[in-house]
Amino acid sequence: MYGTGLLKGLGITLKHALDTFRDDSKDVPSRYADSIQLDNRRRIIEQPIDQEGLLTIQYPEEKRLLPERFRYIPMLIWDTQKNEDLCTACGICAKVCPPQCIWIVRDADENGRPVARPAEFYIDAAVCMSCSFCTEFCPFDAIKMNHDYELAVYDRYPQLVYDKEELTVPVEYYAALWPSQYAAEEEVRQRKEAEARAKEEAKAKAAAEKAKAADAPAQKRSPEELQALKEQAAAKAKAARSGGAAGGEDAEAKKARLEELKRKAQERAKQRKEQGE
Ligand code: SF4
Ligand code: SF4
Known part of the structure; x- marks a missing residue:
């Protein structure tokens, strides 16, 4: 019908006008007077505001309460x-x-x-x-x-x-x-710190256990085992010495062989000399 839209628009305007008076009468906490000294926390709206109308704020005497996520510089x-x-x-x-x-x-x-x-x-x-x-x-x-x-x-x-x-x-x-954002960040920070601490402690524990395991055999040897190890070492040393003597015999044999070769070479030279004469 002709004019329906117009009437609808006027109705919305009227509703906002009436809501404004309603909000004013209920003293909706979306603004505060600058004469009231508020700390920063109280300048933030912490609850969703039940505000429908369009409040006029008498700035700078009155100021708007800000949502936490308000940002400027x-x-x-x-x-x-x-x-x-x-x-x-x-x-x-x-x-x-x-x-x-x-x-x-x-x-x-x-x-x-x-x-x-x-x-x-x-x-x-x-x-x-x-x-x-x-x-x-x-x-x-x-x-x-x-x-x-x-x-x-x-x-x-x-x-x-x-x-x-x-x-x-x-x-x-x-x-x-920013109370809720700060609290959320603090929670994450504390969790990460706890995780890092737990990791460090686990690392230190593993290192201590490794060091203990490395020390363990020496600590566990009995006097009998130590004596047996000593005897084994002495037997090895003796075997090495006898091996050295065998090496000495080898050297003698080599010397004799060289002497023999030298003698044969001298004989051959003598024979060639006689044949030449
Ligand atoms: S630490 Fe943060 S504030 Fe500082 S330079 Fe880096 S990004 Fe910028
Ligand atoms: S300093 Fe730059 S990045 Fe930060 S809010 Fe201003 S324009 Fe954006």
């Missing part, structure tokens, strides 16, 4: 227990970044040899497109997406080119911002 994670960067300056994030807005300089020791940590790390936030590829590909969980979106400044350079110091946050900050 990357941040670098600092391991507060080990007191070091998780980043090893491997450069994978810089390679996979589609708009190429990451620059890394690897650190070096006093002899100029490269060290697996960044000396400098820059991200151009004006170019970053919040794709999160860098965090997906980082093999060390060293770079994660920050929720902080209030980055407005007057000039792009240098304010929007963040250096290592500006990008670095403690691991606890990341854990508060």
